[in-house]
Amino acid sequence: MYSAKNTAAVEKGFAHTGANLVRDVSLPALVLHREALEHNIRWMQAFVSDSGAELAPHGKTSMTPALFRRQLDAGAWGITLASATQTRAAYAHGVHRVLMANQLVGTPNMALIADLLADPAFDFYCMVDHPDNVADLGAYFASRGVRLNVMIEYGVVGGRCGCRSEGEVLALAKAIAAQPALALTGIEGYEGVIHGDHAVTGIREFAASLVRLAVQLQDSGAFAIAKPIITASGSAWYDLIAESFEAQNAGGRFLSVLRPGSYVAHDHGIYKEAQCCVLDRRSDLHEGLRPALEVWAHVQSLPEPGFAVIALGKRDVAYDAGLPVPLLRYKAGVLPATGDDVSACKVTAVMDQHAFMTVASGVELRVGDIISFGTSHPCLTFDKWRIGCLVDEQLHVIETMETCF
Template sequence: MTYAQTLHQHLIGRQGSRRDLNTPALLVDLDALERNIAAMADRARQAGLALRPHAKTHKCAAIARRQIEAGALGVCCAKLGEAEALADAGIGGLLITSPVVGASAVARLAALAARSEGLMASVDHPAAVDAIAASGARMTVLVDIDPGLHRTGVADAEAAVALARRIEAAPGLTFGGVQFYCGSQQHIEAFAERRAAIIERTDYLKSVIARLSAAGLAPKIVSGGGTGTHAIDLELGVFTELQVGSYVFMDRQYEECDLTGDGRVPFETSLMLDARVISANHDRLVTVDAGFKAFATEAGAPPILAGAPAGSAYHFMGDEHGCIVPPRGERPPELGEVVTLAAPHCDPTVNLHDAYHVIQGDTLVDIWPLEARGRSA
């Protein structure tokens, strides 16, 4: 049982219990979450594409289970440890999107493949293929293609063909297709600019697929895409499955993007954090109990959703503290009052907490552990 469950289990189901949560408390609005899951599933279904959402966003079996129940093939995991945690919680159809390298990690991968039906991994180097085959693993493997970021992935079509052939020749391994994730394009704010960038990268992907097909290695799976480019990816129809992640929660980064080209925001903010005013000795600001340890900070300060006058701003004030500054002429919240904040960047914010406090309105209805939280290896 997580610390959050121990602390708050007695509040589940009690009307209005959200106000009694110890803070800072990471919250998920259940109704908004389920609407987001259904909306993305419907969009993919109408376009004839599959979903394999990225669990690095939520790291939670309860959410993965809901995505699969809505029609997803399974979920993606950024790291081997995430896949192990979700497999142990009964989640199948896992794809590990980062290379698994090193003797101990490859041994864990082989053991996981033996107990997790449908497990797949991505590779970008011949030595990695050889190591996985030598481990005795029996599994499907995807060739990771570099979209231009030079982070992971083979460098060109020739390398993709050579690696696919090596997989096909390796005992126990099956070449399943390719992975192509354009991470740097996901947060381009203007839709037209993002669309142009993705069309150019997708043309490159199509050239790699053509070379593989000419070599008799046509990929059955073409996996990639993300929340920021999902509408464009669905339109272009090159992927067979999308690795969308942040749509379940949304965050400030994606709220600032025109995701659909018409200014609409197709998904709701379902992830938030309640903080409490713990010091109120100044007219122009108050201090809340959520600081650097409550939010990822690389994307700036969290937006204020509720609990403070419109136009108020949050500023970090250290590991455990932040301040709320209202507009001039407005009074800040009183001591003990709760301020609700959104995540600037949801994935790394989630990784700072051990559980979600699941709410409907002002009532705590469940507490979900983050089984894959902290699984960085």
């Protein structure tokens, strides 16, 4: 097993099918638990389908083609991505419908997409939010003799990308209509930038505005397809978007598409908290997502009483939304693997390749012990690895999964 800084471990066979995490795998390692992973894929697909929508999970979370294939096989409409290079990587691994939830900017990036669109089986959509980008895309794709599907991005003041008013959206639709190489196929928004004490109200108002704009554009004949796409939803508020789209009958006139991504691995931090809020809002949901992602590492040093240094750092695990969470301690090489609860211990800081951990009273560690850590924000853990270990309930590696960041 290796992270982005260490390719030799896999070349020498330290991570292979049948290996056991506590005996055979070079650590640290990115670990995915099969049972939780499969549960999450089924759970979200069922939730979205029951809401009358389609699912296009955001693939930038994992950039793991083996997970894309599982999500598509479970019924996903397509895969959402963030860039032209991500799109090319996904296409190379058999993904043939991509919603790029971002603007396509720069001639080299346009060229990547134009090359992919030479395949008539490839279905691609990108966002636009400014007349300059519309003009550039129109000129480039006209020169290539290719028609590009675009969607207008609608945003919020102080947020991320997107038109900031309904008037801007309507004006941009006219600019798109003036470009024969562009086809307006829908409208998109991202609610995850709406925060504060009244976030729920704000998100519902935003979703209502998104639907209202879609209706205006459709009534004016702005869309190039009979059933345009309306899409929003990150990994925290997907239930509110689904409810808003369904309540306003978005699925009747439009193809409603939800785009959560982090659900596939879930976490022990920000998305665990968000999921608790979803379950509080939706009493009909009796079970939620399960954390499927961990990073495993050795106790490297015990230099002082009550203090451990773990061979795990910023190059191995996300630290932007909370530090790694100690879960279980395993004895290296001992099978069957039995984990002891070490959740009372606490990581206090991370360096490039070290984590500082206070050792709770009553917890006895030795150098070489293995600790599994939960993470917060799976996107920024996945991108530190080239391969992850999918394991069964006995911690045997049943598949090694390559990423393509």
